[in-house]
Amino acid sequence: SQKIEQNSEALNIQEGKTATLTCNYTNYSPAYLQWYRQDPGRGPVFLLLIRENEKEKRKERLKVTFDTTLKQSLFHITASQPADSATYLCAPDSGGYQKVTFGTGTKLQVIP
Amino acid sequence: EPEVTQTPSHQVTQMGQEVILRCVPISNHLYFYWYRQILGQKVEFLVSFYNNEISEKSEIFDDQFSVERPDGSNFTLKIRSTKLEDSAMYFCASSARQGAGGTEAFFGQGTRLTVV
Numbered sequence: 001s002q003k004i005e006q007n008s009e010a011l012n013i014q015e016g017k018t019a020t021l022t023c024n025y026t027n028y029s030p031a032y033l034q035w036y037r038q039d040p041g042r043g044p045v046f047l048l049l050i051r052e053n054e055k056e057k058r059k060e061r062l063k064v065t066f067d068t069t070l071k072q073s074l075f076h077i078t079a080s081q082p083a084d085s086a087t088y089l090c091a092p093d094s095g096g097y098q099k100v101t102f103g104t105g106t107k108l109q110v111i112p
Numbered sequence: 113e114p115e116v117t118q119t120p121s122h123q124v125t126q127m128g129q130e131v132i133l134r135c136v137p138i139s140n141h142l143y144f145y146w147y148r149q150i151l152g153q154k155v156e157f158l159v160s161f162y163n164n165e166i167s168e169k170s171e172i173f174d175d176q177f178s179v180e181r182p183d184g185s186n187f188t189l190k191i192r193s194t195k196l197e198d199s200a201m202y203f204c205a206s207s208a209r210q211g212a213g214g215t216e217a218f219f220g221q222g223t224r225l226t227v228v
Contacts, residue, residue: 034216038155041201041222041224042221042222043116043203043205043219043220043221043222044155044203044217044219045219046216046217046218049215049216089155099145099157099160099168100145100157100205100217101157102154102155102156103154104154105154105155
């Protein structure tokens with residue numbers, strides 16, 4: 001069955017550094033992959049979508065890569081700020097279905 | 113900016129009672145979803161709804177659950193006879209389209225359901 005893996009351990013980094021979060025998926029080949037941010041007690045908020053024919057996508061301080069050979073996406077936040085502290089959710093597409101299927105998320109803590 | 117709104121923000125109910133969670137999706141969206149998140153766990157898909165019918169549902173969405181779009185704006189989730197394990201945050205979401213190109217989903221702020 002389809003499986004989405006994100007590092008369940010929290011990631012602590014110093015303000016100003018680049019945070020890199022990993023999403024691995026197995027047993028399928030998504031046509032696209034989305035990243036969302038979730039703050040405590042709030043709904044997920046869409047950040048970026050990258051398609052299988054795109055190697056990299058950027059939005060301001062965010063960068064996402066999509067390696068279909070490794071079955072992995074990396075999510076980078078450059079010049080991280082304490083306000084970037086949140087849980088980041090990876091969501092590969094569900095093989096033609098409408099739903100967004102999330103990984104477990106990685107909690108990022110940016111330390112001032 | 114358009115947003116998905118959910119009411120109530122917090123609902124406390126007795127075990128065995130029926131609850132209805134309400135959502136107003138973004139007005140020109142065509143696809144509607146319900147998700148739930150048990151405290152400390154991942155966001156789980158429950159059901160998707162398109163063209164006035166369920167298009168997909170998960171194993172969690174059993175006969176105790178139902179969804180409805182009673183008019184042009186509201187989208188509801190009903191739990192017929194609540195159980196303690198239904199306690200969770202329930203998120204409604206909507207999206208404009210679906211397809212090979214992919215599209216983002218917009219989530220509401222959630223309804224925290226507490227079953228006592």
